[in-house]
Amino acid sequence: MGGSGLQKYLRTRGMEGDEENLFSFGFDAAMGLRSWIRDRPKMLEKCAVQMGFDLWKRDGKSIPPIGGMLSLPAGFATEAERLSGVDAAKELAKRVLANYALPGDFTEKVIDNAFIAVQWRLARTCIYRGEAADLKGDVKNAIDDVSLAKELNDKNPTFQDMVRTQEQRSAQMMQKLTPREGLQLALVRADFTMGKLYAETILAADPENPDANFAMGMFYMKENQLSRAEEYLKRVLIHKPEEPAVYNNLAMIQLTIGKLDAAEVNAKKALKLIPNSAAVQDTLKLIKERRDKKSQK
Numbered sequence: 172m173g174g175s176g177l178q179k180y181l182r183t184r185g186m187e188g189d190e191e192n193l194f195s196f197g198f199d200a201a202m203g204l205r206s207w208i209r210d211r212p213k214m215l216e217k218c219a220v221q222m223g224f225d226l227w228k229r230d231g232k233s234i235p236p237i238g239g240m241l242s243l244p245a246g247f248a249t250e251a252e253r254l255s256g257v258d259a260a261k262e263l264a265k266r267v268l269a270n271y272a273l274p275g276d277f278t279e280k281v282i283d284n285a286f287i288a289v290q291w292r293l294a295r296t297c298i299y300r301g302e303a304a305d306l307k308g309d310v311k312n313a314i315d316d317v318s319l320a321k322e323l324n325d326k327n328p329t330f331q332d333m334v335r336t337q338e339q340r341s342a343q344m345m346q347k348l349t350p351r352e353g354l355q356l357a358l359v360r361a362d363f364t365m366g367k368l369y370a371e372t373i374l375a376a377d378p379e380n381p382d383a384n385f386a387m388g389m390f391y392m393k394e395n396q397l398s399r400a401e402e403y404l405k406r407v408l409i410h411k412p413e414e415p416a417v418y419n420n421l422a423m424i425q426l427t428i429g430k431l432d433a434a435e436v437n438a439k440k441a442l443k444l445i446p447n448s449a450a451v452q453d454t455l456k457l458i459k460e461r462r463d464k465k466s467q468k
Contacts, residue, residue, distance in 0.1 A: 215244040221292065224299045233449040237300045239263075240292055257300070264293050264319055271326050287329050294323035294330075308457065354382055363390040381410045385417065397424045415444040415451070422454050426461060434458050 182200050186192040192214075196203035207214040208227065220242045224234045235244040238256030247253040267290050301316035324330045348356065350372040357366035366386030373383040388403030401424050407417050418441035425434035435458050441451045 217245070219243055221296075233453055234299055234303045237296060237303060240296050242299075260293060260296065261319065263289075264297070264323060267293065268322060268326060287327060290323055290327050291330060294320040294327070297323070354386060358382060358386060361389075363393055366390060379406065379410060381407045388417075389420070392420060392424060397428050400424055401428075413444060415441040415448065418444070419448075419451050419454055422451075422458070426454070426458055431458060431462055431465075 179197050182196045182203070183193055186196060191206070191211075192203060195206045204220070207218070220235070221240060224237070224242065227234050235242045236246050236253055238247065238253045239258075239260030241256065267286070270286075297316040297320035301313045301320065304310075304316060305313035348369075350369045353369040354366055354373060357363070357369060363386055367390040370380075370383035370386040370390075373380050374387070377383070384403045384406040388400045388407065391397070391400035391403065401421060404417050404421050404424070407414060408421075411417070418437045422434040422438035422441065425431070425437065435455070438451055438454045438458060442448065442455065445451060
């Protein structure tokens with residue numbers, strides 16, 4: 172956001188004469204990218220993106236195809252081209268990790284910082300690629316990518332310092348929050364482990380609270396305790412019957428545990444509420460694929 176004059180120049184190169192782009196990218200790259208995703212999708216056709224994939228998820232869209240450290244929203248020419256980038260990035264990650272086995276300090280600080288920045292970006296891209304693989308049911312590649320991201324982050328001293336600082340700040344802040352304030356903060360952050368702590372307190376006094384039930388449902392979904400997740404998310408819909416994300420998450424849970432009819436009903440309810448959602452369309456596609464496989468047996 173903001174940044175030096177050089178950073179602003181780099182973000183807005185080639186945008187002379189386009190006031191909308193100059194304003195949004197001059198202020199913040201994420202703001203500019205968001206405007207493209209929502210209002211100017213044509214701008215993405217010749218665009219390569221390195222970070223910011225959460226913007227797609229927030230708008231209910233599928234994460235675009237990700238190669239090694241770059242995504243092309245318009246898609247790669249071939250799947251082989253995308254995979255060649257993935258292979259190159261994984262080889263680079265292995266070399267990065269191998270350097271931690273070398274004795275002593277062997278670089279100047281400026282090189283060290285650049286090295287760690289690449290390591291962090293490799294890890295983030297692995298996480299996004301793992302999420303995309305998981306949504307497609309590609310369990311092996313999902314696990315491989317998430318495991319590699321964890322290994323990169325565990326070895327990254329700057330990342331670990333950042334985690335410790337964030338944990339300390341969160342602990343101090345949590346002591347000052349009421350349960351409802353804490354729950355709202357956790358939901359904004361999509362931190363369902365934190366959300367569960369506050370939700371349990373709220374549900375003890377108000378068992379029907381939809382936000383608390385949502386936090387519990389999402390926590391158990393992340394923990395792969397799917398029957399408990401299904402129970403809590405169903406409670407949300409009693410008081411908030413027009414929540415497309417809840418319907419879609421329920422559909423994904425029910426698909427996983429084999430309740431295909433219920434999954435299809437909930438996915439269609441989600442699609443009715445957000446007709447252009449690529450995420451919901453992907454859910455319906457997965458349900459159809461599972462039905463087809465079942466009918467072939």
